[in-house]
Amino acid sequence: MLKIKTVDFFKTFVKVSAIPDSDYPEIAFIGRSNVGKSSLINDLCNRKTAKTSSTPGKTRAINFFRVNDLFYMVDLPGYGYAKVSTKEQRSWPRMIEEYLQNRRQLCLIFMLLDIRRKPNEHDRMLIEWLKQVPDIEICYVLTKSDKFSTSKAMQAHTKIALDLMVDKRDFIRYSVTKKRGRPEILQVIEKTLEKYDSPGD
Numbered sequence: 001m002l003k004i005k006t007v008d009f010f011k012t013f014v015k016v017s018a019i020p021d022s023d024y025p026e027i028a029f030i031g032r033s034n035v036g037k038s039s040l041i042n043d044l045c046n047r048k049t050a051k052t053s054s055t056p057g058k059t060r061a062i063n064f065f066r067v068n069d070l071f072y073m074v075d076l077p078g079y080g081y082a083k084v085s086t087k088e089q090r091s092w093p094r095m096i097e098e099y100l101q102n103r104r105q106l107c108l109i110f111m112l113l114d115i116r117r118k119p120n121e122h123d124r125m126l127i128e129w130l131k132q133v134p135d136i137e138i139c140y141v142l143t144k145s146d147k148f149s150t151s152k153a154m155q156a157h158t159k160i161a162l163d164l165m166v167d168k169r170d171f172i173r174y175s176v177t178k179k180r181g182r183p184e185i186l187q188v189i190e191k192t193l194e195k196y197d198s199p200g201d
């Protein structure tokens with residue numbers, strides 16, 4: 001299994017155009033505000049690299065973390081948080097969209113969904129878009145699975161998969177507090193990296 005040895009905070013970007021070209025594969029974490037993206041990155045890396053908060057809207061820019069000097073984990077801003085200025089709120093989905101459209105190194109997306117919530121319009125829009133891009137793998141993560149009993153979590157898992165018309169097996173139930181899902185995620189990352197050829201090779 002992939003071992004995370006080193007994690008270096010690389011940089012924060014407020015504009016996609018400012019992100020330099022690189023040959024490192026990028027693995028991005030995307031989802032509604034407060035869904036648990038930064039917590040997931042910290043849990044995978046076993047350290048507090050990404051800033052988390054119980055207040056939605058914590059991550060407002062794109063944060064890059066270099067892992068094992070081999071690939072980047074990309075913490076994207078959450079969408080759908082109402083309490084920021086309208087201008088900023090509007091710029092979020094656009095920044096995400098721009099990121100998704102412009103990073104040729106992007107090879108894997110973890111699409112996070114709160115296990116307790118029905119996917120909303122933003123989630124659906126993103127998922128539909130992602131399904132159409134053949135070069136980007138999507139792995140769905142149901143976060144905060146500790147909030148439900150196992151049987152309730154299984155029910156929610158089935159329901160969300162059906163709702164999104166995605167194979168149930170493409171979802172990983174995750175819990176930071178209950179230590180669930182980490183090996184599965186690391187395995188997905190490892191498999192994707194094995195397949196990844198840096199452009200130009």
Ligand SMILES: Nc1nc2c(ncn2[C@@H]2O[C@H](COP(=O)(O)OP(=O)(O)OP(=O)(O)O)[C@@H](O)[C@H]2O)c(=O)[nH]1
Pocket residue numbers: 031032033034035036037038039040051052053054055056057058059060076077078079143144145146147174175176177178
């Ligand atoms: N119970 C439980 N709480 C979690 C879990 N993962 C994250 N949280 C909590 O959810 C809240 C939001 O977590 P973040 O990681 O900051 O969420 P985010 O998606 O990065 O949010 P933005 O940066 O605002 O987009 C925090 O209070 C976390 O402690 C989990 O697996 N279980």
Ligand SMILES: [Mg+2]
Pocket residue numbers: 037038039051052058059075078
């Ligand atoms: Mg965050």
